[in-house]
Amino acid sequence: MMKRSAILALILAFLLAVLAGCSSSSTSTSDQPAANAKTIASTVPSKPQTDNQESRPPAANPQPSGDRVLKVHFLDVGQADSILVQFPNGQNMLVDAGNNDDGPVVVSYLKSKGVSRIDYLVGTHPHEDHIGGMDNVIRAFDIGQVYMPRVTTTTKTFEDVLLAVKEKGLKISTAKAGVTVLDQGSLKVNFVAPCGSNYEDLNNWSAVTRIQYGSTAFLLTGDAEAQSEEEMLASRANLKADVLKVGHHGSSSSTTPAFLKAVAPKYAVISVGAWNDYGHPHKETLAKLANAGVQVYRTDRDGTVVFTSDGKNITVEKLGSTIRPRAPDAGGVVAPTAPVTPTGSKGGYIGNKNSKKFHRPDCRWAAEIAPQNRVEFKTREEAVAAGYVPCKVCRP
DSSP: OOOHHHHHHHHHHHHHHHSSSOOOOOOOOSOOOGGGOOOOOOOOOSSOOOOSBOOOOOOSOSSOOTTOOEEEEEOOOSSSOOEEEEOTTSOEEEEOOOSGGGHHHHHHHHHHTTOOEEEEEEOOSSOHHHHTTHHHHHHHSEEEEEEEOSOOOOOHHHHHHHHHHHHTTOOEEEOOTTOEEEEETTEEEEEEEOOOSOOSSGGGGOOEEEEEETTEEEEEOTTOOHHHHHHHHHHTOOOOOSEEEOGGGGOTTSOOHHHHHHHOOSEEEEOOOTTOTTOOSOHHHHHHHHHTTOEEEEHHHHBEEEEEEOSSOEEEEEEEOSSSOOOOOTTSOOOOOOOOOOTTSSSSEEEETTTTEEEOTTOHHHHTSOGGGEEEESSHHHHHHTTOEEOTTTOO
16 A cells, blocks of 8 residues: 555646646545545635536437437445446446445446446545445446546545546546536436535535436435535526435435425435444435435345436336345345355455455455455454454355
8 A cells, every 4th residue: 555645646646637737635544434524625726617518529319219218227335326327328427336345346237237338437526435446447448528526535545546547548527516417409417516615524525416318307416415405405406306316325414305395306216235334314314205205215125226217207126136235124024135154164254455344255245356455364353453344245
């Protein structure tokens, strides 16, 4: 692992070359869980920006034909976010890529859906549970445009993403309110947040994406909290959406009554891990959604959830999952999970140097750790003493 000074030098040099003069900085030195983020966000230069509209060649089908649909996949990546959007013009967008350990799974899922190119890659904000797998994604696919908010951290996870971007010779465009990603007839994609330029909580830097196809719309909020929601409301941006990706994994810090009223969704999706340490989704948020008559889908119960829109109507499919543990549904039923072999059946434990998690040897995540990031421990106590935490899937 690079020393802190080397990491800071890398980030500074890369931002000067790639982010066209971004002067932001941060004092964070570790990947903080989104629920307890204390990272101090940097300020954005006050000079006017010129990247509100990207110039790019027209897509193959500027006017979507009647038999083309929009598909939005909310991937089951546990206590993290990753959303694949397949546009009716044949292009693809990926919003976030889960935790560090989720990278190979996200890549595998995208390939299973026939994705070979990601035209628009969005990192909502630099928390590990949103950009952790993004370096894997960048290296695995042809990438078009990369969007991230103009804020940095000094974490190893953020450094890995910057290195992957640099290796591909890509440029990072600023994700902020007013930036249009795509505008082709009945298909429009734009950012409605962040609206401000100085946030104490990194969650409020979240890039919030609104997707409009025909008369249907989706609002993907990252971890945006009450402050960002208030700013979106004050901006008078069009927030109405049929499907709301609930902010911050269903935390009570998001989904204020005024914001929920403005969005007025029919469906809501909460990307959350079963039995997570933060108690997400919070009961206050679930109560607000229930009182508003919103139909809620949760990745901890429903697995990956896919919405399909033909521009007029939306259908929903729950794919389920055999990878991650399932939380009980409303009737108390727990969906089946992958079988777990008793501790030590193959001997020892496998750690991931990047995520600082350790696994049973037969855990799916252990098998997908890159050789250079793999470390072996003879006992559970040895792994814990080395600063590693147990995997929440195989529970070593």
